[in-house]
Amino acid sequence: MRFESVHKQTGILLLIVGQLFLLSACGNNSNTLFQTQSRQEIRYGEYEVQKGDSLYSIAWRYKRDYKELAQINGIQPPYIIKVGQKIKLTTNQDEIPSKSGYTGITIAEQSQQTSQQRSVKPSYKKPRMPWSKRPSQQTTTNLSSIKWQWPAKGNLIQTFSSSSDSVGKKGIQIAGNAGDVIWAAADGTVVYSGNSLVGYGNLVIVKHNESYLTAYAHNRRVLVKEGDTVTKGQKIAEMGSSGTDRNKLHFEIRKEGQPVNPLLYLPKR
Numbered sequence: 001m002r003f004e005s006v007h008k009q010t011g012i013l014l015l016i017v018g019q020l021f022l023l024s025a026c027g028n029n030s031n032t033l034f035q036t037q038s039r040q041e042i043r044y045g046e047y048e049v050q051k052g053d054s055l056y057s058i059a060w061r062y063k064r065d066y067k068e069l070a071q072i073n074g075i076q077p078p079y080i081i082k083v084g085q086k087i088k089l090t091t092n093q094d095e096i097p098s099k100s101g102y103t104g105i106t107i108a109e110q111s112q113q114t115s116q117q118r119s120v121k122p123s124y125k126k127p128r129m130p131w132s133k134r135p136s137q138q139t140t141t142n143l144s145s146i147k148w149q150w151p152a153k154g155n156l157i158q159t160f161s162s163s164s165d166s167v168g169k170k171g172i173q174i175a176g177n178a179g180d181v182i183w184a185a186a187d188g189t190v191v192y193s194g195n196s197l198v199g200y201g202n203l204v205i206v207k208h209n210e211s212y213l214t215a216y217a218h219n220r221r222v223l224v225k226e227g228d229t230v231t232k233g234q235k236i237a238e239m240g241s242s243g244t245d246r247n248k249l250h251f252e253i254r255k256e257g258q259p260v261n262p263l264l265y266l267p268k269r
Helices: 002-026 035-043 055-061 066-071
Strands: 046-048 087-088 156-158 172-175 180-183 188-194 204-205 212-217 219-222 236-239 248-255 258-260
Touching: 055 066, 055 188, 055 204, 055 212, 066 087, 204 219, 204 236
Parallel strands: none
Antiparallel strands: 046 087, 156 172, 172 248, 180 236, 188 204, 204 212, 212 248, 219 236, 248 258
């Protein structure tokens, strides 16, 4: 009996010590994963290019205008970058990307991109970049000169929120079944096709003009590659659940790097 009592007390003591240790660790690590990675991976506002990255995907990750990053780093069209290259996110060494603009360092299972020499210079200016939309047969003249269509059928299950840091609320989400058709929301050029952005799964980014890009995330299968020209209503992917918990399309429109509400651009259903 006495032995069991001592054994029980020892177990309780170990449990308390363990909890105190965890609390202490959390306290010391009130640096989040973002802050830890910021110190290790992003030095003075720099990002090291990983396999599968493109200038467009890096700009997307940090909510920057790709033209801005190209200017800061002296990268000329067609914006070719190489693995291991350091991309300056700002010309101010004291500025670290905001937590809301950071989604983590990732490595995609893709072929290494070809290299191009880069020089660092031009001036830094605050980025801006909204996104576009498009799904039904009807079109509309909206905040942009682009005529959009909805990118998929299905029920709208998540709307845009400008106040949220969540990836899922930077655009809209449309429910559906695995294999449902994903259409290009407008004419454009595919500037990214891959899975190197955390939280997006298999992702396609289409450039529509110098200001507007659209993104189509969580695809089961992607039917286009970087450099392809696509037309409004063209099938570019199949709906899936990559990088998420259910079959759905996450759709974003960005204007000069900043997410905008797709429902202000897409035609009414």
